[in-house]
Amino acid sequence: MKNALKGAVAVAVAATLALAGCSDPGAGSTSAAPAEWPAQDADLKGTTLTIWAAQNSNTVPDSVVSEFEKLTGAKVEVVTIPDxxxxxxxxxxxxxxxxxxAFWQPTASQLTALNATTNLQSLDGAPWLGSYDPALRDITGTLDDTRYAALISTPAVEGVYYNKEVLAAAGITETPTDWDSFVQxxxxxxxxxxTPFFEMGADRWATQWWIQVQLADAAADGLWDRVNAGEEKFTDPTIQGAIDTYDSLIKEGLFNDNIKTATFEDQGDALLAGDAAMVVQVNSFFSQLQKKADTAELNDxxxxxxxxxxxxVGTFIPDQSNALVAFKTGDDKREAGARQLLSYWLGDGYADFVDAQATVSLQESVPTPDSVPEALLSVSDSLSDSVGSMQALAIANPDLYIFLADMIQGTKTPAEVAEATQxxxxxxxxxxxASGF
Structure with a gap:
């Protein structure tokens, strides 16, 4: 296990160094805005554009791609990159x-990981920027005052999904108003x-949400600025305390008995069936529920x-399914075509896109479809006063979730989780x- 973790860190560090060229990340490039934003219907016959997507985002472009190809004559290929x-x-x-x-997490740390100034097109001056809801326009997608990511859907929020019927059957008429009442x-x-809470210990990646929601107040008070500067560590009381609390709740028996082997799919099935009352998760979890039940059932x-x-207070965490970046490929026609596709996606194609995805609209002029479930509207409503997650505010994103999963499996103590993460x-x-390290 130790060798595997060392290998994972080495790969991540090597990729960071390679992308940065071990020198000034802005060397030989410019962050100036593109000289031209083509018309949405400009002729692109003979041009092939490629979009990289993850396994959970590879169908997101379908409606946009189909109509864009008809409109422009371009060919657009969506390529799935394995997890x-x-x-x-x-x-x-x-x-x-x-x-x-490519679909990409639009946070400063992840844009840095791609060495945005060298590898990505600036999206400053894009014709669709003025269409965003003002509360969401600048929530993410920029690095060093330059926009590199186009937000296509509302950023994910870490919070609690709950089964209304389970709580009602238990005589619960009001939801918790703070952490202590949540635990109680x-x-x-x-x-x-x-079963109060359900966790997906086998698939691991959601374990970190339990830590980060506990850190919301500290995040608002500058926690990640201090961590970024080396002034506070994961092993110090704030983050270590959140890890300790998570471990103690598991040991108290407040989670599903199969926590070590449960998967993402199991988590969705359990909440929908009423086999557990609550899940701490992000928007992609609800997307899974939308595949299992219609809007009427979900609202009930x-x-x-x-x-x-x-x-x-929510903790926002833009993920790769929320945004796209456009690469500098050295091919002027393809680079312009990529900008044109973004203009169409967030222009004439946006209403059809939010309808096809049954998702909340980012644009005040495009209404949110009636097909969007109430829970997803609640998620969107929580964004206005939410605080940033580790992914949104930290300069690097360590594998906290892996180490927490190790803790669930019994191979790491809470102290070892914090130490490995730090x-x-x-x-x-x-x-x-970064200075301080």
Whole structure:
């Protein structure tokens, strides 16, 4: 296990160094806005554009691609990059293999990981920027005051999805208003024979949400700025305390008995069936539920509330399915074609896109479809006063979720989780040239 983890860190550091060229990341490039944004219907016959997507985002472009091809004569190929998606993309780009567009997490740390100033087109001056809801326009997608990512859907929020019927059957009429009441609800439900919380220990990646929602107040108070500067560590009381709390709740028996083997699919099935009351998750979890049930059933059964130590505050975490980046490929026609596809996606094609995806609209002039479930509307409503996650605010994103999954499996203590995370964070930060490391 130790050798595997060292290997994973080495790959991540090597990719960071390769993408940065071990020198000034802006060398030989410019962050100036593109000289031209083509008309949405400009002729692109004979041009092939490639979009890289993850396994959970490879069908997102379908409606847009189909209509764009008809409108322009272009051919658009969506290529699925196997998981782990982000590592795969970074490795390819480091060797010079680039698509025209790619789904990408639009946070500063992940844009840095792609060496945006060298590898990505600036999207400053894009014709669709003025169409965004002002509250969402600048929430993410920029690095060093330059826009590199186009947000196509509302950023994910870490919070609590719950089964309304389970809570009602237990006599619960109001949802928790802070962390303490959230935990107490879990204990009350357990006393009534209900499984309070469901975790997907086998698939691992959601384990970190339990830590990050506990850190919402600290994040608002500059936690990640201090971590980025080396002034506070994962092993210090704030983050270590959140890890300790998560471990203690598991040991208290507030989670599903099969926590070590449960998967993402199991988690969705359990909440929908009422086999568990609550799940701490992000938007992609609800997307899974939408594949299992129609809007009417989801409105009857599933609700959402944000949670933080001090109250109902969400933690936003833009993920790769929320945004696209356009690469500098050296082919002027393809680069212009990529900008044109973004203009269509967030222009004339946007209403059809949000309707096809049954998702909340980012644009005030495009209404959110009636098919969007109430829980997803609650997620969107929580964005206005949400705080940034580790992924949104930290300069590097260590494998906290892997180490937490190790803790669930019994191969790491909470202290070892924090230590491993801090060591990896420091190594990645040092590779970026961050001061304090």
């Amino acid at each position: 782990p998606y982000e590592q795969g993309i970074q490795t390819k780009v480091a060797t010079g293999d680039k698509p025209d567009l 609800l879990g204990r009350d439900l357990k006393a009534k024979g209900v 059964k599933i609700g959402f509330f944000p949670i933080a130590p001090s109250g109902n 060591n990896q964070f420091a190594e990645l930060a040092k590779a970026q040239g």
